[in-house]
């Protein structure tokens with residue numbers, strides 16, 4: 456037995472023995488990455504279109520990102536939010552530049568960013584109700600949404616597989632049909648504080664909000680003094696070819712939740728709040744020990760710098776169109792296996808006619824790593840740095856896996 460095999464077995468055994476069983480894991484131990492490729496402990500390389508679930512925006516170990524993180528790690532890693540640090544100041548400045556006049560709160564994950572959005576909605580509701588607490592707190596979300604695993608996020612996530620076993624949930628969430636404006640309008644009442652949706656639903660099959668729907672939500676919110684909260688945790692930070700996915704729709708949200716790609720692999724989340732609502736949080740009203748550390752902000756600044764320097768938004772826009780078209784041919788060539796292909800930029804879902812697991816395994820065996828999205832969609836999440844050759848290779852592997860070659 457090779458040393459590498461012993462390592463693999465023992466890692467699997469250690470997981471089996473000691474790691475909580477809350478994940479159905481793929482049978483793979485990854486040890487190294489570079490760009491769009493990762494290597495397992497047996498030395499096999501894979502095209503990684505999981506990207507750590509849309510996290511590794513620059514791919515693995517981008518040299519400029521690594522240098523920035525190494526430099527910062529040797530200088531100052533964590534200070535708490537009781538003090539200032541230039542990196543957090545600069546990152547906030549840049550995010551305000553991208554999102555619009557307002558303020559930013561830093562945290563460590565998507566769930567925490569969304570939790571802050573939910574708390575923002577509560578504060579807005581209290582203000583709307585003349586300062587009275589508990590009268591205006593309803594948040595209207597979308598069916599099939601995913602907003603995270605904390606109690607707030609989970610309560611905004613109307614999926615049985617996620618909520619089961621954890622009830623009672625946080626009260627005050629109602630659910631309309633995505634892309635059905637009337638179903639949202641019908642839920643608005645005096646107790647409503649906000650509307651909260653993903654610009655593109657990433658975890659339940661890549662469902663894209665139509666421009667009319669998002670614009671309709673914006674008007675509804677303006678008319679009824681509700682906050683429009685957008686969860687861009689997965690679809691933001693360049694994944695669709697715009698920095699924020701809602702930029703495709705020409706709408707202005709009141710607050711945005713971000714995370715995943717923002718740190719390019721370093722845990723960081725952020726909530727941006729438009730200036731009209733930015734003063735709802737006052738000293739002491741919210742906090743986090745780790746949020747926006749000098750190290751995490753250095754990583755995020757490197758992500759933003761590389762996106763700019765390597766013109767990644769332009770590249771995603773230009774390269775995603777032929778890639779999506781090539782993927783859509785799969786539905787034509789394998790109509791019994793592929794139901795449809797949809798998405799925007801580098802956030803694409805291949806809806807399968809049957810069970811996903813065998814196809815995901817067949818793709819892995821041919822060297823392509825991808826996650827599922829919902830029950831019948833395979834997600835493709837290349838890093839924003841993926842080359843045309845890597846995109847083409849993903850289509851070839853998909854074709855071979857479907858054809859059984």
Ligand SMILES: *Cc1c(COP(=O)(O)O)cnc(C)c1O
Nearest residue numbers: 564565566601602603657688689
């Ligand atoms: C991943 C995700 C979250 C949760 O983010 P975590 O960092 O896992 O807490 C929330 N919303 C959306 C749309 C996501 O994709």
